[in-house]
Amino acid sequence: MSAEQRSRCMSRIQGSNTLPEIRLRKALHMIGLRYRLRSKLVGKPDIVFSPARTAVFIDGCFWHSCPEHLNIPKGNQEFWRLKLRRNVERDRAVDKQLRTEGWFVLRFWEHEIKSDVEKVAHRVFRVVTRRRLPS
Numbered sequence: 001m002s003a004e005q006r007s008r009c010m011s012r013i014q015g016s017n018t019l020p021e022i023r024l025r026k027a028l029h030m031i032g033l034r035y036r037l038r039s040k041l042v043g044k045p046d047i048v049f050s051p052a053r054t055a056v057f058i059d060g061c062f063w064h065s066c067p068e069h070l071n072i073p074k075g076n077q078e079f080w081r082l083k084l085r086r087n088v089e090r091d092r093a094v095d096k097q098l099r100t101e102g103w104f105v106l107r108f109w110e111h112e113i114k115s116d117v118e119k120v121a122h123r124v125f126r127v128v129t130r131r132r133l134p135s
């Protein structure tokens with residue numbers, strides 16, 4: 001395994017380059033949006049637009065309990081219910097903290113990106129360009 005392959009493999013394990021994220025980044029790039037990655041902001045947003053103070057999260061349908069795809073594993077249901085509920089509570093706390101700091105928070109489900117990444121990218125575009133206007 002080459003160093004490059006290993007690093008690609010590691011980043012996949014750490015979840016920093018999941019497929020929906022890459023798809024959205026590509027779509028944003030294509031419509032001319034420039035962004036930052038691996039933010040140190042609270043909650044570690046997936047994509048950040050600093051001048052527009054906009055933070056974008058891509059929420060996995062399972063870990064963040066998407067209402068359409070929530071499917072609690074059969075075994076150990078109590079454990080999973082509690083764990084997944086905590087994730088959602090953490091998401092809401094992160095949103096609140098970022099908003100307090102003046103950030104606009106956009107969250108998308110993994111399935112929204114899979115089904116229509118252009119639509120998601122245009123929603124981001126509208127928010128970012130609006131917020132970049134001088135006040």
Ligand SMILES: [Zn+2]
Nearest residue numbers: 061066069111
């Ligand atoms: Zn979903």
